[in-house]
Amino acid sequence: xxxxxxxxxxxxxxxxxxxxxxxxxxxxxxxxxxxxxxxxxxxxxxxxxxxxxxxxxxxxxxxxxxxxxxxxxxxxxxxxxxxxxxxxxxxxxxxxxxxxxxxxxxxxxxxxxxxxxxxxxxxxxxxxxxxxxxxxxxxxxxxxxxxxxxxxxxxxxxxxxxxxxxxxxxxxxxxxxxxxxxxxxxxxxxxxxxxxxxxxxxxxxxxxxxxxxxxxxxxxxxxxxxxxxxxxxxxxxxxxxxxxxxxxxxxxxxxxxxxxxxxxxxxxxxxxxxxxxxxxxxxxxxxxxxxxxxxxxxxxxxxxxxxxxxxxxxxxxxxxxxxxxxxxxxxxxxxxxxxxxxxxxxxxxxxxxxxxxxxxxxxxxxxx
Numbered sequence: 577x578x579x580x581x582x583x584x585x586x587x588x589x590x591x592x593x594x595x596x597x598x599x600x601x602x603x604x605x606x607x608x609x610x611x612x613x614x615x616x617x618x619x620x621x622x623x624x625x626x627x628x629x630x631x632x633x634x635x636x637x638x639x640x641x642x643x644x645x646x647x648x649x650x651x652x653x654x655x656x657x658x659x660x661x662x663x664x665x666x667x668x669x670x671x672x673x674x675x676x677x678x679x680x681x682x683x684x685x686x687x688x689x690x691x692x693x694x695x696x697x698x699x700x701x702x703x704x705x706x707x708x709x710x711x712x713x714x715x716x717x718x719x720x721x722x723x724x725x726x727x728x729x730x731x732x733x734x735x736x737x738x739x740x741x742x743x744x745x746x747x748x749x750x751x752x753x754x755x756x757x758x759x760x761x762x763x764x765x766x767x768x769x770x771x772x773x774x775x776x777x778x779x780x781x782x783x784x785x786x787x788x789x790x791x792x793x794x795x796x797x798x799x800x801x802x803x804x805x806x807x808x809x810x811x812x813x814x815x816x817x818x819x820x821x822x823x824x825x826x827x828x829x830x831x832x833x834x835x836x837x838x839x840x841x842x843x844x845x846x847x848x849x850x851x852x853x854x855x856x857x858x859x860x861x862x863x864x865x866x867x868x869x870x871x872x873x874x875x876x877x878x879x880x881x882x883x884x885x886x887x888x889x890x891x892x893x894x895x896x897x898x899x900x901x902x903x904x905x906x907x908x909x910x911x912x913x914x915x916x917x918x919x920x921x922x923x924x925x926x927x928x929x930x931x932x933x934x935x936x937x938x939x940x941x942x943x944x
Contacts (some may be wrong), residue, residue: 580894592864594653614898625655680850683711687836688853711829754795764898770825844875847882
């Protein structure tokens with residue numbers, strides 16, 4: 577579909593601070609849409625998550641799932657509460673169900689530092705990071721989460737989770753990663769894709785690396801290389817500026833993306849997207865933060881940046897340049913706010929909460 581101007585967005589405030597960061601995000605998105613023109617957003621909100629499960633015994637209602645399938649995009653704040661679990665001990669995580677049921681195979685985790693923040697790496701190059709980790713989100717070790725088994729008895733008893741890496745899963749993931757790197761290259765980035773695996777130990781990862789090499793030959797305009805996951809973790813700490821687009825399996829992506837969050841200053845600064853052929857979900861990387869619920873301390877930055885990712889994706893998916901422009905305006909407003917207004921969130925040692933951070937970013941948006 578091309579030239580679409582009206583977008584229906586499914587919204588899941590979810591649990592905890594999700595109800596605190598969602599309203600200002602919707603206000604910001606409506607504000608930038610009005611400022612740019614050329615598109616409009618219709619937000620439809622649904623209850624889901626741990627609190628909803630506690631009340632109803634259902635974590636993700638069918639009508640909400642169907643709406644997400646049919647809408648143009650989904651904006652999700654956070655779901656899950658450590659104190660509320662399924663009978664088998666697992667935390668409530670409808671976001672994983674959404675990835676599986678909407679076939680959202682590409683988890684996009686940007687690692688981009690913002691100005692004015694205390695960061696763990698002191699090298700000047702580490703203060704201007706801008707790379708992306710793409711995590712396969714439907715297979716890998718997570719694919720066996722509903723098929724956990726225990727076999728044997730006594731001293732021979734053992735627990736088993738099964739990893740799945742398929743040719744279809746690899747090919748579409750690597751195609752996505754190379755296309756993503758190509759779009760970044762047009763903006764002046766390196767144009768490189770790094771496959772992260774453990775091909776020296778596990779046959780499933782050797783299989784994955786072989787498919788990566790095959791796919792790389794179809795994208796000869798983009799540089800391709802490979803690195804073992806342990807070496808990748810070391811390099812992300814010692815010289816993260818060498819990366820452009822990293823692509824990896826589900827579990828490795830889950831772990832390395834959190835390492836990336838640390839490089840940025842924390843979860844409150846980190847947006848994410850889970851993208852499939854026809855659907856996409858956008859959410860901050862942070863959780864429901866039960867320790868600060870209702871205190872006004874929630875950092876909305878990651879939610880705002882996830883909204884910007886959503887606008888950029890909508891613009892590309894539906895050929896609407898205005899939506900892409902609006903997403904960039906949010907990114908610029910966030911960067912300018914942190915560069916010029918001395919805002920520092922609570923989780924980074926500051927005293928700025930939801931309202932102050934929101935207001936600072938709104939002021940910067942008005943200037944653009």
